[in-house]
Amino acid sequence: MGDVFNPIRAALICGIGVALVSLTGAVFPPGAWYAELAQPAGTPPDIAFPIAWTLLYIGMAIAAWRAWRADGIGKALGLFVLQLLLNALWMPVAFGAQALGWAMLVIVVLWLALAATLVAFWRADRLAGLLLVPYLAWVSYAVYLNAGLLWLN
Numbered sequence: 689m690g691d692v693f694n695p696i697r698a699a700l701i702c703g704i705g706v707a708l709v710s711l712t713g714a715v716f717p718p719g720a721w722y723a724e725l726a727q728p729a730g731t732p733p734d735i736a737f738p739i740a741w742t743l744l745y746i747g748m749a750i751a752a753w754r755a756w757r758a759d760g761i762g763k764a765l766g767l768f769v770l771q772l773l774l775n776a777l778w779m780p781v782a783f784g785a786q787a788l789g790w791a792m793l794v795i796v797v798l799w800l801a802l803a804a805t806l807v808a809f810w811r812a813d814r815l816a817g818l819l820l821v822p823y824l825a826w827v828s829y830a831v832y833l834n835a836g837l838l839w840l841n
Contacts, residue, residue, distance in 0.1 A: 721783075726837075726840040730832075748768075748819070748823060751809055754809075755813055755816040757813070759812035763808055768805050770801050771805050775798055777794050795830060802827055805820060
C-alpha cells in the first residue's frame with residue numbers, strides 16, 4: 689500500500705519544486721525590459737510558456753517517481769534536483785539581473801545537467817528517461833531563444 693502513495697509523494701515534491709520555480713518567475717517577471725528586446729524568430733506567444741511548463745512538470749514528476757522507485761535516492765535524483773535549481777536560477781539571472789550573457793551560461797549548464805539526468809533516469813528506468821525527452825527539447829529551444837536574445841540585443 690505504501691507504494692501506491694509514492695506517485696503522490698513524488699508529485700508533491702515536484703510540486704514544491706514547481707512552486708519555487710514559479711515563485712522566481714513571480715519575483716522576477718520578464719517585464720517591460722524584456723518586452724522591448726528584439727525577439728528571435730520563432731519566439732512563442734506568452735501563453736505558450738505556462739502551458740508547456742505545466743505539461744513538462746507533470747512528465748518530470750512521473751519521471752522522478754519512476755527513477756526513485758527503480759533506483760532509490762541517489763545520483764539520478766541528485767542530478768534531478770541540480771537541474772531544478774539551475775532552472776530556478778535562470779529567471780533571476782535573465783529577468784532580475786537582466787544579464788543575458790550570464791543567463792546563457794546558466795541555461796547551457798542546465799542543459800548539460802538535464803542531459804545527465806536523462807541518461808541517469810534512462811539507466812534506472814527507460815520510461816523515466818523518455819519522459820525527460822520533451823523537457824530536454826524545450827530547454828534546447830530555450831537555449832536558442834536565449835542565444836537569439838543575446839545576439840539581437
